[in-house]
Amino acid sequence: MAAVPAATMPFDPSAWSAALSPFIKSLYDGSKGTCQQGERADLTGCTPVGEEAAATKKPKVEAKPKKPSLLEVRKAKDKAKLAATKQMILEIAERVESLKESYPAPPLTEVAKRTQELVAAAVQSNGKLTAMQKENYTKASEEVCARMPERAHERIARHLKKTVIHAGHDGVTEAIWRNVEEQVDFAKYGEAGEIQRKIERLKYEKNKAAGVFILSKGELNLDGPAPLGQVGMGRLVQGLTSAHVYAHEFGHVIDGPDLELSNSEDWKAAYAEEIVAEGKETPLTSYAKKSSSEGLAEFARVLYGGGFRQEQVKKLFPKCCQFFVERGLWPNS
Numbered sequence: 001m002a003a004v005p006a007a008t009m010p011f012d013p014s015a016w017s018a019a020l021s022p023f024i025k026s027l028y029d030g031s032k033g034t035c036q037q038g039e040r041a042d043l044t045g046c047t048p049v050g051e052e053a054a055a056t057k058k059p060k061v062e063a064k065p066k067k068p069s070l071l072e073v074r075k076a077k078d079k080a081k082l083a084a085t086k087q088m089i090l091e092i093a094e095r096v097e098s099l100k101e102s103y104p105a106p107p108l109t110e111v112a113k114r115t116q117e118l119v120a121a122a123v124q125s126n127g128k129l130t131a132m133q134k135e136n137y138t139k140a141s142e143e144v145c146a147r148m149p150e151r152a153h154e155r156i157a158r159h160l161k162k163t164v165i166h167a168g169h170d171g172v173t174e175a176i177w178r179n180v181e182e183q184v185d186f187a188k189y190g191e192a193g194e195i196q197r198k199i200e201r202l203k204y205e206k207n208k209a210a211g212v213f214i215l216s217k218g219e220l221n222l223d224g225p226a227p228l229g230q231v232g233m234g235r236l237v238q239g240l241t242s243a244h245v246y247a248h249e250f251g252h253v254i255d256g257p258d259l260e261l262s263n264s265e266d267w268k269a270a271y272a273e274e275i276v277a278e279g280k281e282t283p284l285t286s287y288a289k290k291s292s293s294e295g296l297a298e299f300a301r302v303l304y305g306g307g308f309r310q311e312q313v314k315k316l317f318p319k320c321c322q323f324f325v326e327r328g329l330w331p332n333s
Contacts, residue, residue: 008232026144033208079315090319107146118160119141126165135166136305147247147306148331149331149332150328152328160216161219162219164216166221169226172223175212177219209226210251211223211245218257222249224329225242241307243306244306247300248298248300250300251297251300251304259292263292268292271295274317274319275298275320284298308333
């Protein structure tokens, strides 16, 4: 009979099964007789079962921990930094409250009440504020107004045209941005102006503000507490409570739209020597070094915001204190 090519040879499964069965049976029978207790016979010989199987099982190799990405490392650092900052603010707030008990704000005078009523009316007119915000903002304005002397209130009455209270930093930031757009005609410069407008907008969205006094309008915009990062660390930072934010902004109102006080030669000399303090540790805050007007507002925060001993302030800033005394702006005690 001629040989049939392998490619065309018919496959018969039953024939293959019949041929392999005796071989498989011999393997199984051979191992069956040699298997110990706790083992079973199979095609590979004797295989452990039960506890013996677990004992002979190869230990699982633990995978090496995955190295975190740079983004994950950065997020972890930011989270830890935020947690530390929150804890620091809580501790500072506790110290401020304890100092307030020792140095409570004096009673409101009649002239102070008129200033405070402007803030109180703005608080009540904002329907988005929570009950807690309303209580906090009203109390803060009472404390600051009570500490400011009569001369300060007289200057506020001349310079303040409108008071707006916001339910968050976004509202204050938006008020600042609206003023920027009113002052700068970005459309005048075409595409380049639009690009610059977007850049400026991003800056304001990144650095949200808790308060601003818009000089050109005489408009005071306020919210509540601010993060410490807005003024930078210094030796006289107890935490930016609502009272501190209000005291800072009222400092701008007292200075006035023409920056009458902060542009004076007496203030500039005291500011340069005691607040800017080139080559020395910043005794007030880094934000106070931005300009003479911000330095004056930050100093007003220290005097009117509460939480600082006047003896300590006089020791650190004798010339700045003298400036406020001579102009009748030294705080009520």
